[in-house]
Amino acid sequence: MTDRAPSPTPSERARLDAADRARGEEEQAKLPYKWTQTLEEAEVNIPIPGNLKARDLVVELKKGHIKVQVKGQDAILDGDFPHSIIVDDSTWVLSSKSDNTKEILITLAKARGSNWWAHIVTSAPKIDTTKIVPENSKLSELDGETRGMVEKMMYDQNQKAMGKPTSDDQKKDDILKKFMREHPEMDFSNAKIN
Incomplete structure (x- = not known):
């Protein structure tokens, strides 16, 4: 039997989650860009001076890499996805935001088959993807397999938050109980289940 720390109370969990959120928001605010995502795409917004034109920029998008820079300057964003x-x-x-910013x-x-990204580039700070809650209106637009996966993730996240077993834990428990019923001749009294 292993000793485990007691699960935090709901109020402690809320406090810890709020601290994690604040830390994550602070890390993301320091980035030279803002980003959002859905299961299908990620969107990156990079503010630049309003006097720049598209011809002044280098934007390279490759299967596993991105590079964005103003010609002759250090890259604003350069890293692996x-x-x-x-x-394609x-x-x-x-786009222009105002007279002096674009x-x-x-x-x-x-x-x-992609999923929630923890960051745009692997060198950037990660966000906690378990805290992402997709918009309900978007959930209905997902294909069956993806929707099932998202609903399972949301269910498991909720179960963990309440200190209850996840769907995988429940499945394992059901299999074990069935095995025990089918094999009454076996002694399970000393069995250790993690």
Whole structure:
């Protein structure tokens, strides 16, 4: 039998989650870009001075890498993706936000079977993907397999938060109980179950 630390109370869990969220938001705020995502794509917004034109920029999108820079300057964003993208379905545009600021808007099409990204590039701080809650309206638009996976993840996350077994834990327990019923001749009294 292993000694485990007691699970935090709901109020302690809420406090820890709030601290994690604040730390994550602070790390993300320090990045030279903002980003959001859905299961199908990630969107990156990079603010730049308003006097720059598209010809002043280098934007390279490869299957596993991104590089964004103003010509002659250090890269604003340069690194490997955590998962592959579909290059032909990914785009970037330059848009004006005001007279003195513009924004590079990059839409990255995630490769099939991709999932929530913890970061845009692997060298950047990670976000906690277990805390992502997709919009309900978007959940209904997912294909059956993806929707099932997301609903399972949400169920398991909720179960863990309440200190209850996940769906995988329940499945293992059901298999064990069935095995024990089918084999009454075996002695399970000294069995250790993790």
